[in-house]
Amino acid sequence: MKKIVVLGGGFGGVAALHTLAQNSREDELELTLIDKNTFHLFTPSLYEVASSEEPKVNVAIPFREIFPKHVRIFKDSIKSIDTKQKKVLVTKGPPHPYDYLVISLGSESADFHIPGLTEHGLPLKTLADAIAVRNNIRDAYHKAQEEGRVMRILIGGGGFSGTELAGELTNYRRRLAKHHRRPRDCVEISVISGSECLLKELDMSVSRLAEKRLRKEQVVLRFGEHIASVTEHSIKTDRGNTYPFDVLIWTGGVRASRLPEESGLLTNQRGQVPVNELLQISGETHVYAVGDIAEFIEPETNAPIPTVAQVAEDQGKQAAENILHSIRNEKLVPYEYRHFGYIVPLKGHYAVAQLPYLHLSGLAGWILQQLVFLRYLYGILPLSKAMKRWNKFEKELL
Numbered sequence: 001m002k003k004i005v006v007l008g009g010g011f012g013g014v015a016a017l018h019t020l021a022q023n024s025r026e027d028e029l030e031l032t033l034i035d036k037n038t039f040h041l042f043t044p045s046l047y048e049v050a051s052s053e054e055p056k057v058n059v060a061i062p063f064r065e066i067f068p069k070h071v072r073i074f075k076d077s078i079k080s081i082d083t084k085q086k087k088v089l090v091t092k093g094p095p096h097p098y099d100y101l102v103i104s105l106g107s108e109s110a111d112f113h114i115p116g117l118t119e120h121g122l123p124l125k126t127l128a129d130a131i132a133v134r135n136n137i138r139d140a141y142h143k144a145q146e147e148g149r150v151m152r153i154l155i156g157g158g159g160f161s162g163t164e165l166a167g168e169l170t171n172y173r174r175r176l177a178k179h180h181r182r183p184r185d186c187v188e189i190s191v192i193s194g195s196e197c198l199l200k201e202l203d204m205s206v207s208r209l210a211e212k213r214l215r216k217e218q219v220v221l222r223f224g225e226h227i228a229s230v231t232e233h234s235i236k237t238d239r240g241n242t243y244p245f246d247v248l249i250w251t252g253g254v255r256a257s258r259l260p261e262e263s264g265l266l267t268n269q270r271g272q273v274p275v276n277e278l279l280q281i282s283g284e285t286h287v288y289a290v291g292d293i294a295e296f297i298e299p300e301t302n303a304p305i306p307t308v309a310q311v312a313e314d315q316g317k318q319a320a321e322n323i324l325h326s327i328r329n330e331k332l333v334p335y336e337y338r339h340f341g342y343i344v345p346l347k348g349h350y351a352v353a354q355l356p357y358l359h360l361s362g363l364a365g366w367i368l369q370q371l372v373f374l375r376y377l378y379g380i381l382p383l384s385k386a387m388k389r390w391n392k393f394e395k396e397l398l
Helices: 011-022 043-050 127-149 158-181 203-214 311-326 362-381 382-395
Strands: 002-009 029-035 040-042 061-064 072-075 076-084 088-089 099-105 106-110 151-156 185-194 220-223 227-230 234-237 243-244 247-250 255-256 285-288 342-345 351-355 360-361
Touching: 002 011, 011 029, 011 099, 011 311, 011 362, 043 127, 043 158, 099 311, 127 151, 127 158, 127 247, 151 158, 158 185, 158 203, 158 342, 203 220, 203 342, 203 351, 203 360, 285 311, 342 362, 351 362, 360 362, 362 382
Parallel strands: 002 029, 002 099, 029 072, 099 285, 151 185, 151 247, 185 220
Antiparallel strands: 040 061, 076 088, 106 255, 227 234, 234 243, 342 351, 351 360
């Protein structure tokens, strides 16, 4: 029986393990997942948790709801990967030997060596991060009210996470103001971005729609400035400007998990493991890397492909299929990058969507976002459970 170990239960890891479990017999493969959590986190909805008065636990889906009973799940921290001995060393238990390994460890917040950022800024990468953001906003709001002043929330980064968070925080501001019978302008929300627009990865028309939406909600947008240093309650930019804050949320950069680099694997400057067209790492035909941890160079553009959830999901499936092909002595299939577009929710029933041949905004964009979410749930859960979670998620949003 071949031993297959998957490291990390994010989009790539779940897709890989789910594909393996669905396309093999119980007595054919020994399937193992190692993750520091017992659940799969739907990270695109973390901003919902960060801007909620109550934690939205529905963004966390227990692994046991996703995988059949014969899949072994270990809640543990990974110490290192030993490709020579073909085993994974963990903190609590004995090493996990493998015949095939899938590395799907995702990314972590990167501070780019900005002085004071780690000490005084809040990342938004995990469920614990999101709850910490929510709690800090709540405490800072009460303190500002007691002192009779405006509470300032500053978001560092105008990419997808920062833009989505800013939009949802305007809802949170409205709820806070209504509950405490205060005017909305008692909370200032601002975004600072080093680029000259929001969502620089998207077409300018989509970027402007997002900018217009946030400005309408009285979000302050500051473009063309990078955070140079951070103190307890203010930032200084590379233009010499100083901006005060009560809560600083950093969404301005990520890097790959440090484990492959610390294990002696070849990595790039962002900590990613370069992979070939089959998603195998250099010199290791039995080790695959997928998602944020992997650097895949698109042959036509000779540029790295985006590190987004859909890419991780597709790569996880492809890596799993190639492992099955390898075990069954079948020809391996190269991974082909497919661009599906982007959807950015911006408060309530409003989203902007950039698809290959179509742009949507408003309610149509939001409906598309919900359908995409349902499709994803149905891909990893039985239909009844997928519908139940989707309905529950919708009620939480409302």
